[in-house]
Amino acid sequence: MKAVDKTNVMRLLEQKKVLYQHYTYESEGAISGVEVAALLQQNAAQVFKTLVTTGRSGAHYVFVIPVGAGLELKKAAKAVGEKSLEMLKQKDLLPLTGYVHGGCSPIGMKKAFRTTIDSSAEDFESIIFSGGRIGLQVQVSLADLARLVRFQLADITTDLIHN
Numbered sequence: 001m002k003a004v005d006k007t008n009v010m011r012l013l014e015q016k017k018v019l020y021q022h023y024t025y026e027s028e029g030a031i032s033g034v035e036v037a038a039l040l041q042q043n044a045a046q047v048f049k050t051l052v053t054t055g056r057s058g059a060h061y062v063f064v065i066p067v068g069a070g071l072e073l074k075k076a077a078k079a080v081g082e083k084s085l086e087m088l089k090q091k092d093l094l095p096l097t098g099y100v101h102g103g104c105s106p107i108g109m110k111k112a113f114r115t116t117i118d119s120s121a122e123d124f125e126s127i128i129f130s131g132g133r134i135g136l137q138v139q140v141s142l143a144d145l146a147r148l149v150r151f152q153l154a155d156i157t158t159d160l161i162h163n
Contacts, residue, residue, distance in 0.1 A: 052088040
């Protein structure tokens with residue numbers, strides 16, 4: 001196995017002495033999370049994607065949901081006390097978070113945003129999400145993730161998307 005260039009996510013996990021596993025995959029660009037789960041031979045329900053939204057108030061929010069699910073904007077808005085939310089425009093993701101589409105992680109964003117993780121994450125000992133760049137995923141327990149990111153759990157997804 002070849003050495004992996006450390007990302008800020010990995011450095012932050014190591015700084016907090018958090019045990020994590022990492023997985024790499026080859027990709028020319030952003031691919032769907034369901035495709036990532038298949039490439040890594042992981043349960044898609046345990047692989048999560050990181051989405052960024054803007055509330056009517058102008059505040060930004062981070063939602064971490066299973067790759068096969070969609071973000072239910074009404075449920076998500078209620079979870080963070082907003083009247084409504086819309087997805088952040090892709091061109092605004094890098095300047096706001098420091099991450100590109102397909103490599104966005106809840107760990108290590110340019111600033112801390114209110115973060116909500118879908119409550120289905122509690123079904124697993126750990127969840128898998130982007131390690132901060134396309135082609136890299138990390139696996140961390142919720143308890144360990146809480147050492148780096150303040151988050152709440154809520155039911156924020158639509159039904160799972162079946163491919």
